[in-house]
Amino acid sequence: MDHALFLDSLRAIVGEAGLVCDAEKLSRYTREWRGKFASGAIAAVRPASTAEVSAVVATCTEYGIAITPQGGNTGLVGGSVPIDISGEIVLSLERMNAIEDVDPDGNTMVVQAGCILAQAQQAAEQVDRIFPLSLGAEGSCMIGGNLSTNAGGINVIRYGNMRDLVLGLEVVLADGRVWNGMNRLRKDNTGYDLKHLFIGAEGTLGIITRAVLKTFPRPKDRLTAWLACQTPEHCLDALNMMRNRLGDGIIAGEIIPAIALDQTLKQTPDTKAPLQPLPAWSLLVEVGVFDEAGAVRDTLDFVLQEAISQEVIYDGVVAQNMSQAQDFWKIREAIPSAEIKSGPSIKHDVSVPVHRVAELITRGTTLLQELYPGSRPVPFGHLGDGNLHFNLCAPVDAVGDPEAEAKFLAAWEPINRAFHDLVREMNGSISAEHGIGQLKKDELARTADSVGLDVMRAVKAALDPGNLLNPGKIF
Template identity: 50%
Template sequence: MIDTSFLDHLRGIVGPSGHIDEPGDMEPYVAEWRGRYRGKTPLVLRPANTRELSEVVRACWEAGVPVVPQGGNTSLVGGSIPSEDNSEVLISLSRMNKVRELDALNYTMTVEAGCVLQAIQEAAKEADRLFPLSLGAEGTCQIGGNISSNAGGTMTLRYGNMRDLVLGIEAVLPDGRIWDGMRRLRKNNTGYDLKHLFIGAEGTLGFVTAAVLKLFPRPKQVETAFLAIRDPDAAIELLSSLRSASGDALSAYELIPGIALDFALKHVAGTIDPLEERHSWYVLLELATGTGGDAFRETIETALGEAMEAGLVLDAVLASSEAQAKQLWFIREAIVEAQKYEGGSIKHDISIPVSCVGTFIREATEAVERVIPGARPVPFGHVGDGNIHFNVNQPVGADTEGYLAQWDTLNTVVHDIVLGMDGSISAEHGIGTFKREELKRVKSPVELDLMRQVKAALDPKGLMNPGKVL
């Protein structure tokens, strides 16, 4: 139990607008949006700036009070939810939401951690620049959380993960000290690149409070296509040929199984099948160029024509307008929502080498069906970078609670196949509390020891986001 006088001290640091302590008002902060995780906290703090946050964290450090960082609370692994024992102070960075600087000539934007991703995208667009991180929660998630979870998204194929999009970081350390690593440099070879400790650390090593982000030229021409393909192996063959034909123009490449389109058409209003016949597998792709012109579209049409002649592509539609392109992307965006209406879904966010995608889907599907006959795998996602969301919906008519009770069993089955291909059990969602125990199983003793040493060096009291990752 945290002493009430200490809580009053924290309230005094952030002022009347910077704290929430009514249970009803704290509910959005202590519960995960899907309802899977729920915790308790005596106080939610919302500091207005890095100085206030530093004072709060220093006070908690001295008092031995654990803290839980939170951005937009869009984590899928319980990474920003406090424990249930009411012993941790939750600190939301949502008020720290300023764009400090946009340097169009240097192709950088300096932002605070509470900036919503969509607002950053729009600010870049106004300057005729592109910030390429794009994901389903972009209207809610905050850049600090994106950095702390090393977010990926649909354009990782071309631009990389969050780790590739950050030049500099400002962080508040577990003892309250402020580290200013806000460099706008592409080259800085002066020792350990400390920002990478905080990227992907899920708030266990400190608070990311601001960052210098990379911007890119805004494409002049974007082409979007929806293809029916022979199978996942064909998707990988096509990926290789398109990259050879278009250079680095291929920015998104999403695999969609026929069952996912069926779910979307059934449950999500506005979903339209753009092809005349239904197929077992599809690819949604996007290519973009900074030059534009008819030649670019003709190159794509030629490449797709050759793929159809080779039997890789069975049918295709190349968007003729921005509105049609959005309609094609709507199919991909509808998949997650549509799955909710098909009962329980056991989810896996895995990555394997791109060349192993077809084999993984076959082996994992067969293994799942042996363990749970009638289960319905829905493997979709960012196949261009080897990231598959291998979600498995319950058999038709099955008891949802009984099905979800087999989550750990199915995880082990799927993850063993992933590990056999030198893959990862978390491609972009992180570890949080959800995969913490599984991490101990899949990481080597040496790697776990190194991670614990880093944690102990920066947070010897173990007060930063306790119970997450390690």
């Protein structure tokens, strides 16, 4: 098909600066960051306003051209790159990056979808507030992508997922109409709460262009502790003891096994072990101090002593200053990239009810080692949310041997299936925070409630009858 007329129409809307057709420049938009999913596209289109997004979508509908919406392209399930080799456009929100309004009294901020998460965080801090969504890709991922994946991250235990952090949305629908749901209301029961349709929809129901986000009072200080436990059960017990005493002061609670800590320290420059010898299981906890710092510190010390005397933790260190706290978090954030540098691994992003996390670690480890003898399970992540990145690293002797690595990776799907069956049996989710995209759509079809899937398909058909918005994702 000759796309010249179509491209001329797009050019008339977004101008030369808004259109990328050159194959080399285009590859940035058609390849996801791990290189697992790559495709072609007719063009990447970069509108600069909601009106331009609307006109681009209407033009695509007219020509029957599919659209892959894209933010920072940091998604981990292949949702942000086209599935077709050349018949789609990528609609990048990167030029719509303004922070339009920050209201400290109303605890809200209004941002465009292409605003980078770290910039939204900084804008909130400038008025003594926080925007609490925090994750490893925050320097690149964008608010529209965070909304479309209902992103989680490290502070969910205290502030919830992205879904909990939004008051209003503006969305361009598949026919080009603009839905203005930019409300700042804390209470509004006027029919269906439509914003929730688009949050977590991975760009399959509409293009999010602007959002009203919630902000929160900024903690006066933070206390960060690295604790050593013998078992995952003890990590959970320690976290619960701290939550019982410090309540909502507990902002994050991450679990890290020795294998992940060891890999990360070896692969990441300028990191050093928080404790020696390396703990069998580490619990990284962040406590927000909202009132007098000394009182919270005293309570934390008290509960840590209590945990030591009950043999729930056997060692621990509270960061003495911001720089040491940042060193602890640097280790946590570097786990995924260290894992990549350490050889191939098969990924799982799952959740179970929080009280069953330790059981999942025990049963999951046994299962994975039976499925692929010699492989090395690396379950780490958001303990307080019941969400583990339960990855499986290749056997040590397979790393660096192309044939053995390929054999290991060929087992990805059967291993996923068996592991997801365990997670389902434990009333868990096969995708806790990254979504479905291309990576998990077969698993969704295999494992989801059939009535629920029918309802999802009906919503998709109602909002996008031509199947032009991110086709081949989720379904």
